[in-house]
Amino acid sequence: MAMTVRPRRSVLYMPGSNARALEKGRSLPADGLILDLEDAVTPDAKAAARDTIARALADGGYGGRELVVRTNGLNTPWGFEDLRMAAACGADAVLLPKVESADAVRQAEALLRASGSPGSQRIWCMMETPLGILNAREIAAASPAVGALVLGTSDLAKDLHAAHTAQRLPMITSLGLCLLAARAYGLAVLDGVHLDLNDDEGFAASCRQGRELGFDGKTLIHPKTIAACNAAFAPSAEDIAHAHRIIAAHAEAAAAGKGVVLVDGKLVENLHVENARRLVALADAIAVLEGGAEG
Ligand SMILES: CC(C)(COP(=O)(O)OP(=O)(O)OC[C@H]1O[C@@H](n2cnc3c(N)ncnc32)[C@H](O)[C@@H]1OP(=O)(O)O)[C@@H](O)C(=O)NCCC(=O)NCCSC(=O)C[C@H](O)C(=O)O
Numbered sequence: 001m002a003m004t005v006r007p008r009r010s011v012l013y014m015p016g017s018n019a020r021a022l023e024k025g026r027s028l029p030a031d032g033l034i035l036d037l038e039d040a041v042t043p044d045a046k047a048a049a050r051d052t053i054a055r056a057l058a059d060g061g062y063g064g065r066e067l068v069v070r071t072n073g074l075n076t077p078w079g080f081e082d083l084r085m086a087a088a089c090g091a092d093a094v095l096l097p098k099v100e101s102a103d104a105v106r107q108a109e110a111l112l113r114a115s116g117s118p119g120s121q122r123i124w125c126m127m128e129t130p131l132g133i134l135n136a137r138e139i140a141a142a143s144p145a146v147g148a149l150v151l152g153t154s155d156l157a158k159d160l161h162a163a164h165t166a167q168r169l170p171m172i173t174s175l176g177l178c179l180l181a182a183r184a185y186g187l188a189v190l191d192g193v194h195l196d197l198n199d200d201e202g203f204a205a206s207c208r209q210g211r212e213l214g215f216d217g218k219t220l221i222h223p224k225t226i227a228a229c230n231a232a233f234a235p236s237a238e239d240i241a242h243a244h245r246i247i248a249a250h251a252e253a254a255a256a257g258k259g260v261v262l263v264d265g266k267l268v269e270n271l272h273v274e275n276a277r278r279l280v281a282l283a284d285a286i287a288v289l290e291g292g293a294e295g
């Protein structure tokens, strides 16, 4: 059975106020772009940034990259107008900041739909406050429109009074709760940003850890980190070859009336085949995206 998987290895934030960044986004090899109206934009630049994003999306040229607009909260002077623009701009998803309840998701969804947001436009939720993390399950289940949970580890570390450490132990409980909620409800889940742009080793380690934990990809703040992130979250050539061997060996066993088989001395059952199919589907989708990406 064919399986569709959308690659979300690397998702780059760019300030909506930075027209040069929005232009650059058309040729960067990120799987997704978050055009930000929230933390990266100063209050006096919010209205102009909203117009800049609307114009950039109307102009197009972003190829197969997934396009996401991060709005300000509805408890700010800009949230309502941001949602109205986001509903009409053609973005694939709207990213709500600091989501703490299912009600907040449903309120934003009602405003989006009333402003003309198409049914295909997803709602992504920033998970970045202690209450939001505690309510991860109800947020994930709030509406079929919810498409992804995105970790906001900077705000979260601040609110937890936690340190940013190499192993990220202070974050582990929160990462785990969001992963559980996302997987339980069939959502994508993206890891938070690595703030130190001079720390290549630490960045690589956090990508590795994110992938091992089960994240689909990582959010980024600078284009120079995209390639390493894409490599970390993509299946390797060996992974892909191994997945094909698992699928073939299991099919052969099934044809002989057996439900299990050994591959390289390891037991392979249906669940491993399912995993192998997902991995192959992801690799295929990456090949299509990279074949079609400009620049
Ligand atoms: C961090 C930066 C301010 C650094 O910018 P700059 O000094 O311009 O970097 P460079 O000179 O090295 O840039 C080289 C070229 O790359 C372009 N560039 C840089 N960053 C981006 C980007 N994010 N997207 C697209 N293009 C980018 C520059 O324009 C240069 O191009 P060229 O003219 O061709 O030389 C900057 O990187 C930046 O603003 N990053 C994004 C910051 C941001 O969005 N922050 C908010 C999101 S993170 C967050 O909120 C987390 C969450 O909420 C939480 O709580 O954890």
Ligand SMILES: [Mg+2]
Binding pocket: 039, 128, 152, 154, 155
């Ligand atoms: Mg934040």
